Amino acid sequence: MNKKSYTGKNIIDLPQNFTVVQLESADLNSVTDDITEFSARKYKNNKLVDQLDNENVMDNPVNAFASLSDFIGNDIVVVNRTAYFWPFIGNAYLSFLNRPFPNDIVDIQRLFKYIENSQRAKLDIMIKFFQLNTTHNLIARDDIESVSQVYQKLKEDFNKKKLTIKNIQPKHKKFRISDLEDNPEKHDSTNKFYGKVVSASGEISSYTRKEIAQLITDIGGKFQITPGKKTDYFILGELKDGISNKEKKAKEFDVETLTEEEFLNIVASYNN
Structure with missing residues (x-):
């Protein structure tokens, strides 16, 4: 059996201490295409305390992903779209660090669907919904600002609506x-x-x-x-x-x- 490339969980939560990570890749095939750049922002008590950017990952991918791993530490990682993030980061960790990506993640698209009761949650849609002055131009250091601000807006709405984490947990009951x-x-x-x-x-x-x-x-x-x-x-x-x-x-x-x-x-x- 192939070694698993990630070992964390995709959780529904709104942590105050977390790291936002945004990846960009040459194309969208997580098996054959490489991560070309990434940006990371570390928050403590919802305040930005540190940042890391690498616009030339493949120049030295071992150092790049080792530095990202050290930067994230044990934090929950906030991402935009699990289906893109996990296969790309998992394959990169296995290829260059010889170990799986271990952190739990929080996906803003899932949060948006459950907090805002929306069927669609692309980043462009969320930027427009919250009337943000940010972009989605496939540049990591730019797009991470959109992901970070969307997450903060989701927290605000979560509190305004007086929701609880239990309220927004996906239902695991049988469906038709x-x-x-x-x-x-x-x-x-x-x-x-x-x-x-x-x-x-x-x-x-x-x-x-x-x-x-x-x-x-x-x-x-x-x-x-x-x-x-x-x-x-x-x-x-x-x-x-x-x-x-x-x-x-x-x-x-x-x-x-x-x-x-x-x-x-x-x-x-x-x-x-």
Whole structure:
């Protein structure tokens, strides 16, 4: 089995001590493309205390990611879009530091959906929603200001609405396929999951099962609660009690099985 490239959790929280990290890459394939630049901002008690920028990561990637790791320390990391961040940073840590990325992350897109009750949460949408005077121009030191300010605005709204962390936790209860919203404008015909039938089983740390199902639907695929003859892909997370009934079904129908990381590598380029 391949070594896991990240070991933290994707959590719903609003920490006061955290590090914001913004990555930029040559392209959107997390397997073949490199991180070209990154920016990081460290906050203590919600106040900026330090920053780190590297605009030429691949000049010396070992030093670059070692310095980023030292800068982050044990902090929770605030990011924009788990499906992009985790596969890119995880692959980089394995390649250049020979270890997985260990920190828990907080994804502002997930927070935005739960705090603002929004179905869409691209960075451009959040900048416009909060009427920020920041940009999204794919330059790390610029875009990190947008990510940082969006996070602060989300905290403000969280407090204004008198919410609790429990209020905004995604529900892990069983869902129906009819609960999913299918918007053809969000489909991506270039993605591997487009037009495909996908199922899942086991504990997946990046998203809830319903979030995965909605993501597959957004791309233009079809999520299936239980794998069957027409299933194309089966995402398998960690299982606590050996093989699951769904995994048995997937094996019975010879469905291609994906790890959580393989799933994230496929959806890394999707951002509609």
